[in-house]
Amino acid sequence: MSQQMTPGERVRAALRGETVDRVPFCFWHHFRPQGSGKQLAAATFEFFKTKYELDIVKIMPDLPYPEPVEGIQEVEQLRFLPRLELETPAFQEQLLCIRLLRQQLGPDYPLILTLFSPLTYLFNFMGADFTGKNLILAGARSNPAPIEKGLAIVADNLQRLMQAAIAAGASGIFFSCMGATNADFSREEYLRFGRPYDLEALKGAQAGWLNIVHIHADPSQIEDQVYFDLFTDYPVQVLSWSDRLTGPSLGEALELTDKCLMGGLWERGPLTHGSETEIENEMLGAIMQTKGHRLILANGCSIPDDVSERPLQIARRLLDQLH
Template identity: 30%
Template sequence: MNKIERVDAVLNGRRPDRPPVSFWYHFAPECAAGKAAVEAHADHMKKYDLDFLKIMDDNRYPRIGLRDGVISDAGDLERLPVLNGDEDRFGLQIELIEELTRRFRGEFRMITTVFNSWTVLRQMVAPESEKHAPPVIGETGDPRDNALSRLLRQAPEALGRALNVITESLAGFVRNCLAAGADGIFFSVRDDWMETLEGGRGMYDRLVRPSDLKILAAAREGAFNLLHICGRAVDFERFAAYPVHAVNWADRYAGPSIASVADWLSPALCAGLNNLGTLATGSPEDCRREAADAVRQAGERPIILAPGCTFDPATVPPENLHAIRSFVG
């Protein structure tokens, strides 16, 4: 099988010649766009001979219409315009997809990262930052969550409107990404942030789930849409019902385990590697054992071997990543 056939087999519930594998990390800030971004992705694929490419998107949502580039009050929420999905930094990501498509079309599946509307809004209540890190599980007291709680109390209608604006803009962006050549999207969602907000557990379903589904509807023509559940899901089953081809989550440090969902999770499995633990602190043999354990837990289900989130290249030895790739053959 070639790489596309291998991934597609898993997405369609068939056992491939071997488990597909991929992993990803945030490149240096200067590699977010342009030729440097293309080369960073190309070098990563060549170095590890991965089965599909997650196109990183560190270009961020365009902060058009905001005073000082930050959402601080209801007025800022009201000023957000609906975007076509090709403006400003959206355009940089589309250009990256187009160039990667020209270079690699037909070799492997390429899916581009899209953060959901709540993640975008959460980013925009704080100044922009080039810092990236794997998720912190169980974090509380983040100033961004405090800012959103205040906005929910003071301006719920304006906040709802802003989410709708961001949703429409992201839907347009997704359609443009597919037109540029992306095979689908790597759609990042997270619900544990909502637990700290007034309204609690039901807040996600009321505010964010409709937005998630609209964005996924824009991606429905994609051949490979992968849902990434970031952090520790409060309601994993909610996300399991999303219309996607595969689900990626941190089974090792956040749960649930692969074995506990293999019998009922409808989308394909994409998990098994501990980016916060074994990849960073284990030996190559530990990494091979972890990959083998993931395949064992999946049982009769085919699986795509992948980490629960980005790995940190400053702490993860390349030999551990090579060990995982060599494990699958």
Template identity: 30%
Template sequence: MPMSKRERLEKTIAGEPTDRVPIALWRHWPGDDQRPADLAEATVAFQRRWDFDFVKVTPSSSYCISDYGVQDKWAGHIEGTREYVRRAVTRSLDWTDLRVLDPSKGALGRQIETLRLLNDTFGNETPFIMTIFSPLAQAKNIAGRELLIEHMRTSPDRLKTGLNTITESTLRFVEAIRRSGVAGIFYAIQHASLTVMSETEYGTFGRPYDMQILEALPESWWLNMVHLHGAAPMFELIADYPVQALNWHDREAEPDLANGKLKFKGAVSGGIGRWDPMHVGTPVEVRAQARKAIEETGARRLILSTGCVIMTTTPQSNIRAARETVESPV
């Protein structure tokens, strides 16, 4: 008898045998990510089509910061991400003007409504996890990439004031979704990469705020995943984070899945390149890479996925190839 999605995932996280390797892919929903009913409908339709082992809820990255005064627009990027057209911080003093957000109002309140709608559909049958951006990732979108790094190095105390405010807003949102039915969070880290900053800098401006949030997660949330973005991830700095799964660009950056498993105690999520072969390759190439990931990990502690979101234009045949591989990996 097939395992339930939760049982399959929990045994995978624990390194125990399962009936098959779990799989999940996720993407952005441009335009539809601006309204709860539309985002929920798009998310549900995608899951009904592919029956993944969990659902990552993917709102636009601005959902957590638009109430600070940030504005963005959909400009057609195939990744599904939006373009920022107005920042809330243009000078270092602006970090001290940020105020803690009320999670029941504005864009945060709309995301709570999205989760309510998803819970009405998924219930206990399909685990779903909410995307939470790290405070430093939120700060990047509030000020812009270059200005954030400039303020980090020229006005560190002011930036820390802003990060404290963002962290408190995030903690309040986490508390607000405690009873929403989520199985956990997808915690997106974008700056723990040596191409962006040093480990010392991330240890000062990233990790302390990450830990505040991750240590505050409810014990009942059993599927919390960290996404480690970037071409040179600070894997060792993140590997002890208190989460059940870790996702990174394993086909584009070190470590590979096998070595990642040696450094992280939970499940590793990845194995398929989101661009090549998932987007530009063939179903045969997708199956080959997926099978290689299963072989490399011994089909233990692996959640088959891409290292980040798939493109909005990813061929259906390639998604099908990945999904079918876990049913017939040989």
């Protein structure tokens, strides 16, 4: 294909498994918007559009879902998580960010809002790093009722936010799910504590055309295996995971799902510190595994915020040479 596509045309073609002029490309890290949707919109536009001209603009979760004011010390407290309306300040700032970016990007530029799964938010409420996750894992096995109640409340809140985000101009939701690995829940446990609440939240994104589930494996847990097959029937168009960190490979995943795949680049690898040859080899490897079909070339998870611009600039320059 010789005619150059717009980002919207390119991404839509990739979702349908059609030929593209080049693979869609995206990478991301976090920003510090100080609670301001306006500041986050400005930083997002400058990074994704002005500086790197990426095919998808991804609003990072830097205006976070509000944690309970008094903090959560015990699993039993999860029964009483608040029901949040769209007037919640953090939600209003996210919606403002979407509207501002849509005004700047025009009607068809792919724009996604990053949100976490209900289970991921509960992990975060209970403590940083692995502390919260371990408390939820233990609680789910010994006292599941308050956890299930809390999950249901968060799923309901997210459903309303997703619906409003699509109405405000988002093309879809980037939905990041923790806990679906063999280092965390068993498959049966994720089917109980993860999947039902994921699906309830995602009902709010039904009107989106670019919904993405990210199956998260922590970079420090290199031996993790994600339960990829548990997500292949989720109501989304794209599956994202750290394929360079954990299985399946891109080539294997093509046989497991008819959805578009998002990945190919290791978030702690050549994209952040590699030579031009190393970056090119990783990009080519991803394209060769998929023959460039049903692929959005991207990092498996967020790259470090302090990464040098040099490898990112190299990757973006190489992109136009890779067909």
